[in-house]
Amino acid sequence: MSTITLQTAVRRSAPRLARPIAEVAAAVFSTVTGWLRPRPLTRGEEAARLRALAAEYDSQPGFAADLRAAADRHVAEGE
Numbered sequence: 001m002s003t004i005t006l007q008t009a010v011r012r013s014a015p016r017l018a019r020p021i022a023e024v025a026a027a028v029f030s031t032v033t034g035w036l037r038p039r040p041l042t043r044g045e046e047a048a049r050l051r052a053l054a055a056e057y058d059s060q061p062g063f064a065a066d067l068r069a070a071a072d073r074h075v076a077e078g079e
Helices: 018-036 044-054 061-078
Strands: none
Touching: 044 061
């Protein structure tokens, strides 16, 4: 049985271009995620979604009416 000893230099720091490459990658990632983020809805769009939800609850007329009233109040508060 024999033993082999390998001597290598241990790198203690990152390669020279690692930081600039990481900063560019982070900037690109931030920009792309900004494009993919949905825009906030307007009060009218939010009310339209609430009215569409109310239309799905026609089997429960009281609940549907409450949803429509909430949509109307939501629009009125924004004016």
